[in-house]
Amino acid sequence: MAKSSTKTSYWQAAPMALVFLLFFAVPLGVILIVSFWKYTQYSISPAFIFSNYTDIFSGCFTQLPSLCTTFSTYLQTLIFCAEVWALTLAIGFTIAYFLVFEVRTTTMQVVLALLCTIPFWTSNVIRMISWIPLLGRNGLINQGLQDVGLTSHPIEWLLYSHFSVLLAFVHLNTVFMIIPILNSMARIDKSLIEAAHDAGASAWQTLWNVLIPLCKPGIAIGSIFVITVVMGDYITIGIMGGQQIASVGKVIQVQTNFLQFPLAAANAVVLLATVLVLIWALSRLVDIRKEL
Amino acid sequence: MHERRSPAFFALALFFALFVVFLYGPTITILILSFQGPQGGLTFPMRGVSLHWFRQLFQGIGVVDIGGALWNSLKLGIVVTILTVVASVMAGLAFRRNFRGATLLFYTAIASLIVPSIVVSLGIALEFRIADDGVKALGDAYSIEWIWDNFTTTMGLFTSGLGAHLSWTFPFGLLIMFAVFNRFNPAFEEAARDLGATPWQAFRHVVLPIIAPAIAGVALFGFTLSWDEIARSSQAMGADNTLPITLRALTTTVTTPAIYALGTVTTAISLTVIGTVLTVVTIVQRRRRRHGSDAGKGV
Numbered sequence: 001m002a003k004s005s006t007k008t009s010y011w012q013a014a015p016m017a018l019v020f021l022l023f024f025a026v027p028l029g030v031i032l033i034v035s036f037w038k039y040t041q042y043s044i045s046p047a048f049i050f051s052n053y054t055d056i057f058s059g060c061f062t063q064l065p066s067l068c069t070t071f072s073t074y075l076q077t078l079i080f081c082a083e084v085w086a087l088t089l090a091i092g093f094t095i096a097y098f099l100v101f102e103v104r105t106t107t108m109q110v111v112l113a114l115l116c117t118i119p120f121w122t123s124n125v126i127r128m129i130s131w132i133p134l135l136g137r138n139g140l141i142n143q144g145l146q147d148v149g150l151t152s153h154p155i156e157w158l159l160y161s162h163f164s165v166l167l168a169f170v171h172l173n174t175v176f177m178i179i180p181i182l183n184s185m186a187r188i189d190k191s192l193i194e195a196a197h198d199a200g201a202s203a204w205q206t207l208w209n210v211l212i213p214l215c216k217p218g219i220a221i222g223s224i225f226v227i228t229v230v231m232g233d234y235i236t237i238g239i240m241g242g243q244q245i246a247s248v249g250k251v252i253q254v255q256t257n258f259l260q261f262p263l264a265a266a267n268a269v270v271l272l273a274t275v276l277v278l279i280w281a282l283s284r285l286v287d288i289r290k291e292l
Numbered sequence: 293m294h295e296r297r298s299p300a301f302f303a304l305a306l307f308f309a310l311f312v313v314f315l316y317g318p319t320i321t322i323l324i325l326s327f328q329g330p331q332g333g334l335t336f337p338m339r340g341v342s343l344h345w346f347r348q349l350f351q352g353i354g355v356v357d358i359g360g361a362l363w364n365s366l367k368l369g370i371v372v373t374i375l376t377v378v379a380s381v382m383a384g385l386a387f388r389r390n391f392r393g394a395t396l397l398f399y400t401a402i403a404s405l406i407v408p409s410i411v412v413s414l415g416i417a418l419e420f421r422i423a424d425d426g427v428k429a430l431g432d433a434y435s436i437e438w439i440w441d442n443f444t445t446t447m448g449l450f451t452s453g454l455g456a457h458l459s460w461t462f463p464f465g466l467l468i469m470f471a472v473f474n475r476f477n478p479a480f481e482e483a484a485r486d487l488g489a490t491p492w493q494a495f496r497h498v499v500l501p502i503i504a505p506a507i508a509g510v511a512l513f514g515f516t517l518s519w520d521e522i523a524r525s526s527q528a529m530g531a532d533n534t535l536p537i538t539l540r541a542l543t544t545t546v547t548t549p550a551i552y553a554l555g556t557v558t559t560a561i562s563l564t565v566i567g568t569v570l571t572v573v574t575i576v577q578r579r580r581r582r583h584g585s586d587a588g589k590g591v
Contacts, residue, residue, distance in 0.1 A: 009394075012386035015379040016462055017397055023455030024404045027415025034418050044421075095311060098304040112308070114570070119315050121516035122562040125539050126555040130318035133325055133335045140321070140336060171314065224406060232408020235523055239543055249410045256414055256527055265418065268411045275408060 028272075035265035044261050052266035073246045074274070080237075080247075081230045084169040088226050089219065091170070092177025096218075097211075100185045101193075113182060120175045128168050128239045135159040135167075160242030168240040173229055177222035184218030185211070224282050231275050248274075319559065326552035334549060345553040356538055358554065364449055365535040366561075369518040371454065376461040376514035377507055384469025384503075385495075388478075398466075405463035409523030416456050417527040420447045447530030456528040457518045464513040472506040505573045512569040516562055 038047040060068040067075060095116065103109050119127065134140045135158040142154040157163055188211070196206040212219075234249030248271050255264035325332075329340025352358060387394060404412070423446050431439030446452070480502065484494040500507075522536040529537065535558060542551050 006389065006391050009386040009389045009391035012382040013391065013394075013397060015375075016383040016401075016466065017393070019379065019455065019458045019462060020397070020400045020404060023416055023459040024400065024407075024412060027412060027419050028407070030418045030422065031411065031415045091311065094304065094307055098308050102301045102304050115312060116315065118563075118566060119319070121512065121520075121566050122319070123520040123536060123539070123555070123558050125520075125522060125536050125543070126322070126559060127319060129543055129551065129555065130322040133321050134318055136335055138333075138335045143336070171318070174311075228406040228408060232410050232523075234410055235526075235540065239540065243544070249408060252410050252414060253526070256417070261414075261418055261421075264414055268414055271408060272411055275406075279406065 031265045031268050034262050035269050037262040037265075039260055039262045042259065044259075052262045053270075055263060056266055056270060073248055073251060076246060077231060077248050080165065080169065080233075081227050083166055084173065084230050085223060085226055087166075087170045088174045088177045089223065091174050092181055092222060093215070093219070095174075095178050096181040096185050096215075099182060100188075101190075113178075116178055117175060124172055125235070125239065127172060128236060131164060131168065131171075131240070132159065135164055160240070160244065162241075162245065165237050165240040165245060168236050169230060169233075172236065173226050176225040176229070177219075180221040180225075181215055181218040184215045188214050220282050224279050227278055227282070228275050231278070232271065322552040322555050323559070325549055326556040328549040328552070332549060334547065334552075345549045346557075348548070348550045349553045349557070356542065357533075358535075358538060361533045361535045361538040362557075364532055365519055368449055368453060368457065368534065369515050371450070372457045372461055372518035373511050373514035375454075375458060376465045377510050379458075379462060380465030380469050380510050381503070381507065383466055384473050385499075387466075387470065388473055388476075401463040401466045404459050409460070410526070412459055413456060413524045413527040416452050416459075416524075417447070420445070420452045420528075420530075445530055447528070449529060449532040449534075452528040452530060453525060453532065453534070456524040457521055460521060460524050461514045461517050464517065465510045468506055468510050468513065469503075472503050476502065505576055508569050508573050508576075512566065515565050519558075519562060519565075 034044065035052055036048050036050070037052075038045050038049060056070050058068070060071055099109050099112055103112060132139070136142070137154045137156070137159075139159070141158060142151075145151045145155065192210060192214075193206060196210045201209065232249045234247055234253045237245050237247040237250060248267070252264045252267045252271065255261075255267065325334070325336070325338070326345055327341050327343070328338055328345060329342045330344040332339035349358060383397075387398070427439060427443055427446065430436065431443065476499075480498050481494050484498045485491075489497070520536055521534070522540060525534055525537055533541075539551070539554060539558070542554070
């Protein structure tokens with residue numbers, strides 16, 4: 001009996017396992033292998049060389065403290081990560097708090113949470129280009145500012161800039177913070193908050209010493225999501241940055257377009273290693289499986 | 293009973309309202325601007341109201357085959373939805389028992405969710421490129437004329453493209469199933485078996501009706517994620533293009549509201565799917581509340 005039921009589990013899990021094997025595990029393995037291959041302008045061939053990696057980091061350590069291209073690209077991407085993380089966390093936490101502690105009926109909570117989630121099911125590219133009529137030179141914001149006389153010239157840094165990339169990242173990814181934090185927060189026993197209050201804790205003390213520690217798993221999951229999305233991004237940075245801002249993902253994409261596959265693969269391995277270190281640091285805070 | 297709302301409530305409610313405006317405002321702007329008159333441009337003011345840009349869209353923008361891309365996205369999305377539902381439910385059932393490799397499979401799914409898409413996309417592209425070289429080498433080694441004459445590539449919408457999408461939708465499907473089965477009371481199923489139901493009957497008439505809303509949720513994720521997918525598809529579609537890829541290419545070349553019209557069409561399809569699923573789930577939940585579970589009534 002036990003044996004046959006294990007067999008059942010195997011064939012039930014088989015389709016999913018097969019897809020992950022063919023379209024996730026093997027591709028990652030292929031990337032690792034190809035990152036040691038040689039390439040010419042039109043072909044790639046098996047080898048075991050380290051020059052793809054040394055090319056990425058050429059001069060990076062000798063010319064310190066000035067940054068090589070790779071380091072400055074990583075630094076720029078990490079700055080985006082930090083900014084997006086801080087903003088989505090602050091907004092996501094506030095929204096989740098409102099839904100859990102201030103909205104009284106479950107139906108209303110579900111409706112409002114859905115309202116936050118629906119845009120996630122629509123196209124990211126469209127949500128990006130929809131900023132153009134607002135932020136462009138002749139966009140609504142510039143028109144408005146000029147009409148009230150706050151500025152005589154259109155502000156140029158609103159679109160195709162660091163600002164617009166940041167705005168789009170927050171616009172697209174706050175939902176990844178809201179949902180996990182909401183999930184953690186909804187499980188908090190409300191009497192704990194009352195107990196803190198009765199014991200004389202101020203609102204800030206309750207937030208800092210009770211709420212935030214209890215929401216830590218949700219915060220960690222949301223953070224992992226947001227940080228990995230921003231680390232590997234090239235589409236948001238491409239479209240909202242007017243193809244002018246560098247990112248790690250964009251470097252890989254450009255090298256792929258030039259058919260420099262081994263170099264792109266080496267870059268992908270370095271990116272993956274960076275992301276894994278970040279996740280490892282965050283996941284020490286949480287056991288994902290317990291959260292579902 | 294109702295205590296008075298605190299000032300914090302009004303501050304937070306205002307914050308929430310502003311956030312919703314921030315979420316929806318821009319999209320609503322381009323929905324409006326897509327009905328721009330023929331003389332209108334990419335920004336306000338509206339110069340009349342017309343369907344001009346939708347007509348333009350269906351006549352084709354330059355050399356880009358929008359109808360083809362739309363059709364590719366639609367058929368791929370449907371196949372992805374079906375496969376995601378079937379594989380996720382099966383895997384969800386499997387995970388109710390402990391089996392060797394369960395932890396590995398779970399963490400692989402999580403990894404597939406958070407490994408940057410550009411990396412997965414590049415990996416799939418390389419995998420198929422190497423497979424192509426392999427097939428060609430095979431053709432040369434055994435002088436297979438069919439390969440010389442007909443073979444170009446193994447990459448395509450329903451090979452590498454489909455795989456890329458599944459690597460993105462499966463983790464969502466599995467997580468939803470996990471959430472459902474963690475709250476699932478196995479007593480119902482055991483009762484069915486005690487009454488003589490075969491495993492299939494117990495699944496079909498007891499388990500399936502109970503998890504039906506979650507299945508609708510998986511389908512919703514499956515279709516919408518595939519319909520909008522771009523990061524993983526970018527290197528893995530071969531010669532075929534999906535709608536988001538086409539749309540992204542258009543952002544750099546098209547400077548008319550036709551691109552907004554395409555945005556409106558795409559969003560309308562997404563919203564139709566979302567609306568349908570949410571309505572079905574709501575109706576099922578209501579009916580359940582009225583009648584109790586209808587599990588088992590089909591026998």
